[in-house]
Amino acid sequence: MSREAIVERTTGETSIRLRLDLDGTGKSKVATGVPFFDHMLTLFARHGLFDLDVDAKGDIEVDFHHTVEDVGITLGQAITKALGDKAGIRRYGFWYVPMDEALVRAVIDLSGRPYLAYNPPKAVEAIGGNFSFQLVEEFLRAVSVTGGMNLHVDILAGRDAHHMAEGVFKALARALDVATQIDPRVQGIPSTKGVL
Template sequence: MRTASITRNTAETKIAIEVNLDGSGTYDIDTRIGFLDHMVEQFARHSLIDVKMKIDGDLHVDQHHTTEDSALALGQALAAALGDKGGIGRYGTAYSPMDETLSRVSLDISGRPYLVWKAGFSQPRLGEWDTELIEHWFHSVAQTCGLTLHVELLYGSNNHHICESIYKGFARAMRQAVELDARKGGAIPSTKGTLSG
């Protein structure tokens, strides 16, 4: 089983995360930001990656540190569980419709962090979560997981649908990318022989 556990303690947040890439999409999420919990739950369910995440952050300041550090720790855990990335699909793309909204997420577990973000929100919060932090969440997870990540809202108007469509698309693209391909025989999917950057 490809699993990892990460503990990350700073003056701003205390985080414990466990992931299982070969799971069934179970989750136990407590960031103390309701909408962020909901989105990480969507990620787990639709990627089939089991995720446990517990965060005690400085929400008396604002939501920035909890949001950023949750993504940094999740990306770090995913990278640790992937190991040398031998045998993985490496690439994933998903179109994700949700009512009037359609988004596209494409990614490469390349070892070279990069985010292209072509999406936005017309309201400042979803629940109590600041929408300006959503792009930053994806930037942070790409950074520590080593993802080349392209997120694009093709169209949509409902902010809840936009966010959920993007997270579900990210989940389904990650599912494709982390799955093992028996035809590869455990080989690292790169002519360089490494996906470390």
């Protein structure tokens, strides 16, 4: 059974086409117009073993915010679509990722109940001078809400903004890979409610 989804989203600020295969090998083709974000999405695919294609055009001359948030919205929608009724999935996943001095933990419940708990350090500098670290939170919130997931991300240690962001995307990828895996012992929907 294919667990692949294609989602297209067009607004007055962005135009996005995203393809996601949850059972891929980590191949990606990403073009958002935001080089650092492209790097993060590429490593997200690689470390989560997802095949991911993203073609996004946004008003980046104004700000990167709309592009980053709308790609997050589209990715969350693709996750939901690819999972279908969620029968047989593990549902929960967590991972720790060290990145030099940084240490990040991501914990996911694909419960259908969106909630983001995010704990970054205060006053982190922009990455490369123009990618605001605040955009990491905007991306996580968008994925959490449209992906219907309870998501906790904690930056437990770190000083370098690039390392912390990279740790977040890698930990999210690995935790999501675990949560979306099919467990042959799970019969039907992994919930006493019978629905997620």
